[in-house]
Amino acid sequence: MEPIALCAQARCIKLVLTNSDGVLTDNGVYYSARGEEMKRFSIRDGMGVERLRNKGIATGIISGETSPSVVKRAHKLRITELHLGVKDKAAQLREILLRHQLQPNEVAFIGDDTNDVEIMQLVGLAACPADATDVARNVAHFQCAVRGGHGCFRELAEFIIASQTADSPGRQRVFLERQLLRSLP
Numbered sequence: 001m002e003p004i005a006l007c008a009q010a011r012c013i014k015l016v017l018t019n020s021d022g023v024l025t026d027n028g029v030y031y032s033a034r035g036e037e038m039k040r041f042s043i044r045d046g047m048g049v050e051r052l053r054n055k056g057i058a059t060g061i062i063s064g065e066t067s068p069s070v071v072k073r074a075h076k077l078r079i080t081e082l083h084l085g086v087k088d089k090a091a092q093l094r095e096i097l098l099r100h101q102l103q104p105n106e107v108a109f110i111g112d113d114t115n116d117v118e119i120m121q122l123v124g125l126a127a128c129p130a131d132a133t134d135v136a137r138n139v140a141h142f143q144c145a146v147r148g149g150h151g152c153f154r155e156l157a158e159f160i161i162a163s164q165t166a167d168s169p170g171r172q173r174v175f176l177e178r179q180l181l182r183s184l185p
Helices: 002-011 045-055 068-076 089-100 114-122 134-139 152-164 169-181
Strands: 015-018 030-032 036-037 058-062 081-083 107-110 125-128
Touching: 002 125, 002 152, 015 089, 045 058, 045 152, 058 089, 068 081, 081 089, 089 107, 089 114, 089 152, 107 114, 107 152, 114 125, 125 134, 125 152
Parallel strands: 015 058, 015 107, 058 081, 107 125
Antiparallel strands: 030 036
């Protein structure tokens, strides 16, 4: 997607959905004899969720995994659109669109792997972390300069916010140009 079209698309976004592992986390998990113990989340990504909410943009998580850590993180961030154990993310997206009366072009999704590609192809703005798999990178409109679990969600959030913000156009233009140069496939 060309930079001008990418900015125009970002201006339409009303909902940002994300995968969890590999986007909100660094794709690692710590196990003990009792099972999953911990995942690492970026505080910067949490601020991205809050900043989007303050701009009237909703957020949600769609993950193929079922993880108590993700439930706790979503609760802390006040994310109510939480869908875990989802094997058909495209079907989940259709349900969300219907319930919220949104069009696909009003949704952004950030994912990092094969199981995210189908939903990435359906939304208006598809993004991926810097360390996403090639298959996810190939369908992403926006490639973050930051790796999963290290603020890539925040990077996408700031791009969307800057695209939708009319004030301080000079700073906005510089920010957008810098982001676009780093993010184009």
